[in-house]
Amino acid sequence: MDKDSIKNEGTETARNISKGGRIIIRLMIAVFIFLTLGTGISSLAVKDKEFSERENRVLAQFPRLSLSSVTDGSFMEGFESWASDQFHLRDFAVSLKTVFERLTGKREENNVYIGENGFLFGFTPELNDELLAEKSKLIKAFLKENSGKEQMFMLIPSSASVYSEYLPKNVTSAEADAALKIITNSVKCKGLAIPDVKEILLTAKEKGNQLYYRTDHHWTTDGAYEAYLYTEKKWELNESDTKYDFYTVSNDFEGTLASRSGIHGGYDTVKICIPEKSEGTYVVNYEAEQRKEVSLFNKEKLNQKDKYEIFLGGNYGKISIKTTAANGKSLLLVKDSYANCLIPMLTPHFEEVVVVDPRYMTEPLRDVTSEHSFSHILFLYSVNTFIEDKALCDVLS
Amino acid sequence: MVFSSSSFLFAFLPVTLVLYFLPISLKNKKREIGKKNLVLLVTSLVFYAWGEPVYVLLMLISIFFNFSIGRDIFLCERENKKRMKLFLFTVAIVFNFFVMAYFKYYGFVAENINSLFGTDIQIRELPLPVGISFYTFQAVSYIADVYKGKVKAQRHLIPFACYITMFPQLIAGPIVQYSDIEKQLKERTVSSALFYEGIIVFIRGLGKKVIFANTAGKIYTDILAEGITEQSSLTAWIGIVAYTMQIYFDFGGYSDMAIGLGKMLGFEFRENFNFPYRAQSITDFWRRWHISLSSWFRDYVYIPLGGNRKGTARTIFNILTVWSLTGLWHGAAWNFIVWGAFYGILLIAEKYLLSGIISRLPSFINRIITLVVVMVGWVFFSSESLSGATEYLSVMFNAGGAALYDSKALYLLATSGFGLTVMALSSFGFFDSLPKPKNKTVSTAAQSLFYIAVFVISTAFLLSETYNPFLYFRF
Structure with missing residues (x-):
């Protein structure tokens, strides 16, 4: 075959080359061999990492070689995972990709919007009409059985609704706002207070406090405090005029949105809010775990990646908190993790608070209400969990 | 693998x-x-x-x-x-x-x-x-x-x-x-010059596949995932442009990698793509797209059937047969057969009806028409069903009362417009037509550095695909 007749798309033919060109060609070949072979050998030589802090998961290890693992293909699959998981500079590679993509104009990674001012925003999940109807029906029925008690349904908007000005251009909070409205309308019933948390937070924003984390999907302690102030006023809780102190406990919190998007370098401040004279006056009972604590904070969690877990140590099915308030009030709180940083503010006003997270509890909610006689019932959910969560239906039916 | x-x-x-x-x-x-x-x-x-x-x-x-x-x-x-x-x-x-x-x-x-x-x-x-x-x-x-x-x-x-x-x-x-x-x-014979060429062609293919095709593919699948009937016409167009880029760079990228690897091992394969989106007619497009497949069908089906030597009716039959088979070769589904027949009919039309008009129109008009026709073809190719394809086309051509554009379309334009433009220019061969340094040594050096960078970025992209944070994502 006539070799010169074959020329590929846009290839510069490298034949008939100068001396300098020849040296460069040799160099390029060397670089290519180094990049491929060198990387391969060093991946083999360096000890495998077991855990990725950034991805918060166990990394694939070198697969076992055997006849059966080869014929059924599991060795090959294992090798593929090993080769990408144990690649050196893996974290660097991910960062390089996100930087490159941002340079080309991209404003989202892995279902996270990259906003202005360091803000990351999770996408709003799609509403499932059937699930919502079912859930609202069950909630309303439950509340009706418990009529005569103070009842509140608090739906926390996602950060996109409150900080919509930091969303990427041409992205609106319409979807998140619509979800808020639809859910609020669907749970509406007699005797149930439904505060407009979005409005509360929008007003409070003017004061200049940061109400949501930039790198995490949660609201901050300052955001929760605004919701607390509303609740306290509405339910006339603060008879003893308790004061609250705020402490900064961490300045290097990198939340879930940072992990998911691979956008690193932004850090959030975690504060805790402690009512005065509350130290040592609580007994916090983690019921399924059969463990009792005297504090609502787990400071050890500050040493790990997810520092939001300082509040109650994370999510547990059922926690009952006994206090020395002796005022005859008790609260049932049905919640997701957004409540965790709010609980320390509410607690001093009740003799007992029972915190239920339906996602981790199998006991029917009616068993809980029949064991205790609550004076107050609070449902507290973030809009995104409320959209997706099915566990609430399970404990209510 | x-x-x-x-x-x-x-x-x-x-x-x-x-x-x-x-x-x-x-x-x-x-x-x-x-x-x-x-x-x-x-x-x-x-x-x-x-x-x-x-x-x-x-x-x-x-x-x-x-x-x-x-x-x-x-x-x-x-x-x-x-x-x-x-x-x-x-x-x-x-x-x-x-x-x-x-x-x-x-x-x-x-x-x-x-x-x-x-x-x-x-x-x-x-x-x-x-x-x-x-x-x-x-x-x-x-x-x-x-x-x-x-x-x-x-x-x-x-x-x-x-x-x-x-x-x-x-x-x-x-x-x-x-x-x-x-x-x-x-x-x-294997020579360092051929091996070098192989590296360059291989890395170019890798970049086409990993940086271009995968990025474009994500744009398209994201749009489709939200339901095409919810979208504006502009979004549908952005989607099909993205798909058009994806399929070219995916396939073209694989071919480049194959050709490059072949060169490293001392083999010379024929080119498989020759800037197909620069084609001036559908006939021209198929001379530039997946050339090895079209030549296979020409050599082993069309010509043995008699090609164009047995009268007009037989030629038309031969063309339709070849193109239905070409469609079917791409996948076992009716939309592929329709896609193939769509091209068969267009090729017949060009051969017997349109050749006079095409030769009189300015070449850039021919190019635009060809590209739009090819993109409509990709709608059939990419849809899972015929009804899906017609739905997509009706949004594209604003037949079902979809909005002309919306904020989603503007967002896509702002965030993906640059990337897609670079891809489109590259598919037209714009970057290959730029003047190169006169000094051969300088140009070889520049080419080498550029492709090392492409290799590094491609690696970053393909590792990121497995970036899979396990999130304690319980709100």
Whole structure:
């Protein structure tokens, strides 16, 4: 075959080359061999990492070689995972990709919007009409059985609704706002207070406090405090005029949105809010775990990646908190993790608070209400969990 | 195994190259090439078995079968046994297509028979052996060329097995015709200049696939995931532009990688793409798109059917047959057949009705028209069903009362517009037409640096695909 007749798309033919060109060609070949072979050998030589802090998961290890693992293909699959998981500079590679993509104009990674001012925003999940109807029906029925008690349904908007000005251009909070409205309308019933948390937070924003984390999907302690102030006023809780102190406990919190998007370098401040004279006056009972604590904070969690877990140590099915308030009030709180940083503010006003997270509890909610006689019932959910969560239906039916 | 994976780039490829270039005998050229072929065969089988540990047996059977029947056909030719020769040829063709059809079209045929006649043939979902569409076509080209006396039958099993299994083109083409490569199997020279060229072409293909195609593909699938009927016309257009880029750079990228790997190993394959989106007519487009497939169909279907030498009616029939088959080759589903027939009809129209008009219009108008037609074709190609395709087209051409544009479209334009523009310019060959430094050394150096960067960024992209944070994502 006539070799010169074959020329590929846009290839510069490298034949008939100068001396300098020849040296460069040799160099390029060397670089290519180094990049491929060198990387391969060093991946083999360096000890495998077991855990990725950034991805918060166990990394694939070198697969076992055997006849059966080869014929059924599991060795090959294992090798593929090993080769990408144990690649050196893996974290660097991910960062390089996100930087490159941002340079080309991209404003989202892995279902996270990259906003202005360091803000990351999770996408709003799609509403499932059937699930919502079912859930609202069950909630309303439950509340009706418990009529005569103070009842509140608090739906926390996602950060996109409150900080919509930091969303990427041409992205609106319409979807998140619509979800808020639809859910609020669907749970509406007699005797149930439904505060407009979005409005509360929008007003409070003017004061200049940061109400949501930039790198995490949660609201901050300052955001929760605004919701607390509303609740306290509405339910006339603060008879003893308790004061609250705020402490900064961490300045290097990198939340879930940072992990998911691979956008690193932004850090959030975690504060805790402690009512005065509350130290040592609580007994916090983690019921399924059969463990009792005297504090609502787990400071050890500050040493790990997810520092939001300082509040109650994370999510547990059922926690009952006994206090020395002796005022005859008790609260049932049905919640997701957004409540965790709010609980320390509410607690001093009740003799007992029972915190239920339906996602981790199998006991029917009616068993809980029949064991205790609550004076107050609070449902507290973030809009995104409320959209997706099915566990609430399970404990209510 | 795919080329765009870390196990290929950092394990398979370097190990293969080391074994391939490890000298055993520099003096004896024949032995040297024998050893190279052996290494190539063994590594190719490993490459194939990597993803298809069982189907590698199927491929081995196909190799033995075609090798021996090819020899027999050749011997019949020499001994002038015409009927026996024809018989063997028929057996070979039927066998090759039967195996391919069994895996590829069984479910499709059974489904259609069931719905036509109300029968209840069980549909077994056999996983499709990777590359079967490609290696079957290569085997058939060999058998046909031997039959026609265009080439001699290969006397040695290893070079023949190399031809069928050669890992660079095994799973996604280009479809190499035996006559193109016959000599190279016996003797080929590897030089540092050719190896360098191979690296450049390979990395370019890798970048096309990993940086361009995957990015464009994500744009398209995201739009589709939200339901096309919810979208504005502008979004639908952005989606199909993204798909147009994805399919070209995906396939073109694979072809480049194959051609580049071939060069590293001393092989020269024909080009498979020649800036197809610069085509001035549909006829022109198919001379530039997946060239090895169109030439295969031309050489082994269209011309044997009589081509254009048997009158207009027969020519039209031949064109429609070839293009329905081309469509069907791309996948066992009706939308592929419609897509193929769509091109068949367009080609007939261009041949008999439109050629006068096309030659009078300015070339840039022809280019735009061709590109839009091709994009409409991709709507059929990419949709899972015919109704999906018509839905997409009605949003695109604003027939169903969709908004012309919305904030989502503007967001897509702002965040992906730059990337898609760069891809489009690249597909038109804009960057290749830029002036290059006069000094050859400088230009080689610049090219090398550029492609090292492309390699690094491609690696970052393909590692990011496995970036999979496990989030304690419980609100």
